[in-house]
Amino acid sequence: MSNAFEIRGGKKLSGEITPQGAKNEALQILCAVLLTEDEVRISNIPDIKDVNKLIDILQDFNVKVTKNGKGDYTFKADEVNFDYIKSQEFKKDGAKLRGSVMILGPMLARFGEAYLPTPGGDKIGRRRLDTHFQGFVELGAEFTYDEEEAYYSLRAKELKGKFILLEEASVTGTANIVMAAVLAKGKTSIYNAACEPYLQQLCKMLNRMGANISGIGSNLLIVEGVDKLNGTDHRMLPDMVEIGSWIGLAAMTKSEITIKDVNWNELGVIPNTFRKLGIELEQRGDDIYIPSQENYKIQKFIDGSILTVSDAPWPGFTPDLLSIILVVATQAKGSVLIHQKMFESRLFFVDKLIDMGAQIILCDPHRATVIGMNQETPLRGTSMVSPDIRAGNALLIAALSAEGKSIIQNIEQIDRGYENIDERLRAIGADIRRIEQ
Missing domain, CATH: 3.65.10.10 (Enolpyruvate transferase domain)
Structure with missing residues (x-):
């Protein structure tokens, strides 16, 4: 018997969520x-x-x-x-x-x-x-x-x-x-x-x-x-990958969420990278407050060319959050090139997003172009398998924003990196449960 998550997406969430230790x-x-x-x-x-x-x-x-x-x-x-x-x-x-x-x-x-x-x-x-x-x-x-x-x-x-x-x-x-x-x-x-x-x-x-x-x-x-x-x-510090994930989750589900105790000074370029996708977020004490937004628009570079988000060693953008940026971009207004420089098979999960209706061109093992749908056509629920910890969390966010029911299998991969993720998401209104298959 293997465990899976059953998710009914498309619900607005609200409330507070506290990141786990890193x-x-x-x-x-x-x-x-x-x-x-x-x-x-x-x-x-x-x-x-x-x-x-x-x-x-x-x-x-x-x-x-x-x-x-x-x-x-x-x-x-x-x-x-x-x-x-x-x-x-x-x-x-x-x-x-x-x-x-x-x-x-x-x-x-x-x-x-x-x-x-x-x-x-x-x-x-x-x-x-x-x-x-x-x-x-x-x-x-x-x-x-x-x-x-x-x-x-x-x-x-x-x-x-x-x-x-x-x-x-x-x-x-x-x-x-x-x-x-x-x-x-x-x-x-x-x-x-x-x-x-x-x-x-x-x-x-x-x-x-x-x-x-x-x-x-x-x-x-x-x-x-x-x-x-x-x-x-x-x-220990709070987990910055979780913090980035919840920012993305709020934007995709048009939810008003407060992320507690984030140790803001240790987040580097993470908040601004999400702002480049048009996501509003503000610092309130040591919390991040994300208002409910109907739409978010990807910024272009100053000369008008298409935004590129790539990973780099710290203080550059962490590779662990590129999969989240990619998912969030599928419902933004505008286009973005995601360039995964540091690992070579972390983008292979995009086929699952394409099955859900996302507009993504996988250029090669390191690069994907995302054409955002501006929340006009929601993703569709589907059945999928989580390939690794970080992609698993990205697929979870996609499923929570999608219309209809999704099943994510191989969730041992998600459990390796995230504590009680289903319980904590239910507390802010997500429809997610563990099922045996």
Whole structure:
């Protein structure tokens, strides 16, 4: 039996919705608890599959985990069972979760060795891990890859600080190298470092634990190695992908929605990118208020040419929200070119939108032109399968705005990234329920 969402769309929604804690921050922050023997307390952790799986893996390492309340946990890694990392169980568990790659840096820094099965996760094109391993090798680790076993091994008698120029500004790669460098001997400089808010959160938390990291928020991080780290408390940021999703949902369903506690200063270009599609939104304290709009019109560039929205490393527009922009554009007035630069199969879900009546030309695996219908012809409900986490959420928004009934299958993909999404949407008036098929 597999679960699916049954959605009856075309209803106006209204009310308040609060974003969950950020999934991509959680995966980094949770791995960092391995860097100290002291207690680390983390709050605003989202209750989603990918994060819970990582907490389970930490428990299998014999990290003591105490649940203090909803999304609030204390971790104490004073008696880590290092043999688990070499076990068959870890080969199985670690392979199911892409985020498990970020235990490598902390393990290498604290225990001098680390192992990892080839990780799974999303099918959104090739996500290579070369950046991670090149960084570890630069710091002095020996790296081997067993192809038959699909198993990575790292060993280091001593990590030494170094100037590292990353090939790509990989977020998880930067996080992993920072976590290895905080306990290395001497100074590590990481240039072309990722500077996403989640990575800034990790660096600030490590500094509170006694690390010495400067350049936070820039693409040049300087890490002065220290001997040991202590415990700390940390609260995670709200999930910016959810925040962007709810802005899009409000526009497509012509709804008046307030998104609570968004940590506005950490949203970068996200609010303005939605404004370029003609969506009105205003900052009220730390909330985003979106009025009910009958129509929204895509702005053109100053010279009158067609708007292009493309993703880029932070502080550019996050690739995780391009699928939402694409869906929202289907009902805007005007046209837009969506250019997905960073991953190569994230636009393949547009065939499902075309089935619903959207006017989209898929130019190639990276580019799609959307001709907006100005809310004159609503999308039609249909049956579809969610290919990955972010496209799943985009299809959900399409279905909530469409006329008639839609069924979305493979919603495990949506549940991996979004906590109780159906319950939270029902609270603002959506007609969505889980069914078994």
